[in-house]
Amino acid sequence: MNPPSLQDIEAARPRVYAHLQPTPLLRYPLLDEWLGCEAWVKHENHNPTGAFKVRGGLNLVAQLTPEERRRGVASASTGNHGQSVAFACRVHGVRCHIVVPIDSNPDKVAAMRALGATVVEYGRDFDEARERVEALAPREGWRYVHSANEPHLIAGVGTYALEIFDALPDADYVFVPIGGGSGAAGCCIAGSGRGARAKVVGVQAAGADAFARSWRGPARVQHDRVATFAEGMATRTTFDLTFAVLKTGLADVVTLDEEAIREGVRAALQRTHNLAEGAGAAPLAAARQQAAMVGGKRFVCVMTGGNLDTRTLRGIIG
DSSP states (O other): OOOOOHHHHHHHHHHHHTTOOOOOEEEOHHHHHHHTSEEEEEEGGGSTTSBTTHHHHHHHHTTOOHHHHHHOEEEEOSSHHHHHHHHHHHHHTOOEEEEEOTTOOHHHHHHHHHTTOEEEEOSSSHHHHHHHHHHHHHHHTOEEOOSSSOHHHHHHHHHHHHHHHHHOTTOSEEEEEOSSSHHHHHHHHHHHHHTOOOEEEEEEEGGGOHHHHHHHSSSOOOOSOOOOSOGGGOOSSOOHHHHHHHHHHOSEEEEEOHHHHHHHHHHIIIIIOOOOOHHHHHHHHHHHHHHTTSTTOEEEEEEOBOOOOHHHHHHHHO
């Protein structure tokens, strides 16, 4: 399986823009003050599903074969990828099955069902849900959509990176959260293909840092469990396609404790007046840590999603 090229990302644009608008790239004086640098926020939380993943789903489902459309698709998700696939399936009239972990974000689960997906809760975390759907899909005949090992997904989400580099070609750093790694991989491919000077920095939760440990070390790491409220980064393992891109494409990986991620959520509310989920707020918190070391640079923080449920929000700001 080969990663997509810059040309694949460019080719994804009409399939994505048939249903979405480019998202804003905005600067906030209060955020600059908090970070101590010039910072821009890429608002993927403004997409119809509240997250960047919808771009990938639209690009992939648009290219299914007639036979795959007839069979329907299936995937596992903690929420945003599932919404992406469900949204695209509704647009293209394809049956959709999503397996989510037990006790998933209830708002994300409700959104998937409202989009027409059949949602089943299974397992204690994303990886157990993923293993379940991987066992079911061959038996049921569904076209399984992996959340990371799909070139069409990466090409689709890479369209937001093209929007960044089109609007801000002189950015110095782009901070992107990493769960499965599709968004960061798309940024690396788009930046490299465009010859952008920006360094792409991945962000992970310290309680779900299998990717960070794998990226830094000689061997890929897999954990038995994760411990983070940021479900968009709550993966126990790495995935072949995205890891191969990110191992060489990333400039660095920053890990954050839970309080730093919560501080990022509060900063998004107070300083940009946006609701960001844990993964979507993590780039703000990472940029705050890094700005002290690389002051005077121009940062882009990708607010990948805003689907924070009210129960978690109350715990963060209460």
